[in-house]
């Protein structure tokens with residue numbers, strides 16, 4: 651089954667068309683990188699998929715549940731880490747997760763077990779009782795990922811999750827998310843403009859100026875475009891159109 655399926659997705663802000671007939675899917679348990687330069691439309695796409703905006707056109711399905719017909723069922727399958735940090739800085743990490751669990755209707759006992767499990771998995775359990783304000787940017791990001799996993803989603807969406815982090819911080823986030831995908835079979839849609847975050851084993855979707863320019867196994871993109879490297883392929887795909 652497809653974890654996420656987008657069919658003919660379109661959106662405009664006023665007269666400005668920012669997404670145009672975008673169709674692709676994320677397979678169950680796969681890591682899919684949504685790659686695009688600034689302004690490509692990645693955040694708008696995330697806003698549509700997570701129900702922040704209604705798509706002007708097209709269809710979004712999450713594990714077979716339509717966002718239009720049954721958004722509650724679709725959203726229950728989804729964990730989201732937005733580009734802008736959304737933790738309450740005055741609450742502790744554990745309190746932030748507890749609040750999220752309550753919003754998803756988790757019983758208090760289950761909530762406590764899960765928040766410990768998820769904070770431990772993301773290697774921030776030792777900081778769980780400190781206000782988020784006292785954590786580093788990388789630790790805050792990891793708390794956000796732990797929070798997104800509280801309701802056991804089957805797909806995790808992350809919008810440029812490494813922005814503003816140093817190289818070790820970026821690597822740590824990437825390793826954690828790749829482990830979730832590999833060990834727990836969680837599908838991932840990871841939006842980025844950093845080419846170095848793409849691995850040859852990933853599925854790749856290249857978005858440019860609101861249009862889908864290429865989709866397939868990342869390891870095939872260079873050969874497909876008859877260029878020497880993935881970087882060259884990205885340059886070709888994101889030339890002004």
Ligand SMILES: Nc1ncnc2c1ncn2[C@@H]1O[C@H](COP(=O)(O)OP(=O)(O)OP(=O)(O)O)[C@@H](O)[C@H]1O
Nearest residue numbers: 663666668686687688689690691692693694695843
């Ligand atoms: N609320 C809005 N009102 C008007 N235009 C918008 C709005 N949000 C985004 N846009 C425009 O939509 C286009 C796509 O923006 P979006 O933020 O989706 O791209 P992005 O790929 O996420 O870029 P970045 O990597 O810079 O975050 C841009 O031209 C942007 O100016």
